[in-house]
Amino acid sequence: MITWSILIFLGALLVYVLFQMFKGSQGQKASPTAKTVNIPSTPPPPAGANVELTQARVGDVISIPGASSDFSDVDFTVDRRGAFEHLSRRWTDLSGEFRGERVYIEVQPGAEAQLMAITDPRRLTLPDVGLSEDALAGFDQKQDPNASITFEGREWFFESSREIGYFENEQGEGEGLYRWLFREQGGNRLLCVEKWEGEPFEARVAQRINPRDVTVFRAA
Numbered sequence: 561m562i563t564w565s566i567l568i569f570l571g572a573l574l575v576y577v578l579f580q581m582f583k584g585s586q587g588q589k590a591s592p593t594a595k596t597v598n599i600p601s602t603p604p605p606p607a608g609a610n611v612e613l614t615q616a617r618v619g620d621v622i623s624i625p626g627a628s629s630d631f632s633d634v635d636f637t638v639d640r641r642g643a644f645e646h647l648s649r650r651w652t653d654l655s656g657e658f659r660g661e662r663v664y665i666e667v668q669p670g671a672e673a674q675l676m677a678i679t680d681p682r683r684l685t686l687p688d689v690g691l692s693e694d695a696l697a698g699f700d701q702k703q704d705p706n707a708s709i710t711f712e713g714r715e716w717f718f719e720s721s722r723e724i725g726y727f728e729n730e731q732g733e734g735e736g737l738y739r740w741l742f743r744e745q746g747g748n749r750l751l752c753v754e755k756w757e758g759e760p761f762e763a764r765v766a767q768r769i770n771p772r773d774v775t776v777f778r779a780a
Contacts, residue, residue, distance in 0.1 A: 611776035613667045613675070614652050617641060619779035622654065622665065624769060627679045634658050634679050643730040646722055653726070665774075673771045676750060684763040689751060693761070696721070696740055696753065709742060709751075716742035716751050 616622060620638050627634040636656035644651050644666060651668040661681040668674040686692055689711050699707060700721045707718045719741040725734035735757065742751040750766040 611778050614669050616776045621777040623775045643727045645725045675769045675771045676766050677769050678764050678766045680765040686761050689763045715745045719743045
């Protein structure tokens with residue numbers, strides 16, 4: 561009698577254990593499996609629009625927002641690439657045609673890249689900007705950042721004057737020129753006066769632009 565009671569107890573215990581094991585197995589199957597979460601990556605830049613200015617080459621297209629006289633974008637294809645040099649510093653010169661006129665970009669590399677663009681088609685003489693050779697010689701001698709001239713009814717402060725070299729296609733021995741820069745008070749425009757060897761003085765209105773605002777599209 562006792563033996564049968566033990567057997568019945570053990571049988572019930574085995575059934576209970578098997579039931580719990582089966583229940584646990586079913587619970588594991590019913591639990592949702594871990595899902596892979598796909599975190600969207602940053603969209604890649606437009607094809608061809610991630611070229612550094614200093615790496616732009618002939619055939620590439622450069623876009624400068626709001627740089628024309630009517631504040632529309634200046635878009636031009638680079639057809640010339642040269643370099644300027646002063647002492648041990650060298651920077652890139654890029655040029656092309658926009659609306660039938662030649663435009664220029666000078667970009668100096670570095671942690672804080674600097675960009676000067678000439679998109680104003682005017683080619684001015686010294687009398688046009690109220691200067692003379694003697695006045696330029698005086699600016700050159702004094703190097704006074706507080707000295708200024710008046711042009712277009714605004715004050716333009718002397719910024720620098722120096723001799724620099726230009727290297728067409730970034731090759732050869734280079735050609736010398738002398739350059740004076742005047743900065744418009746409260747603005748980003750520059751008055752750039754140059755004297756190339758064998759050429760008359762010429763003044764151009766340029767502007768400083770944030771290099772991050774300029775886009776280079778690589779030619780196909």
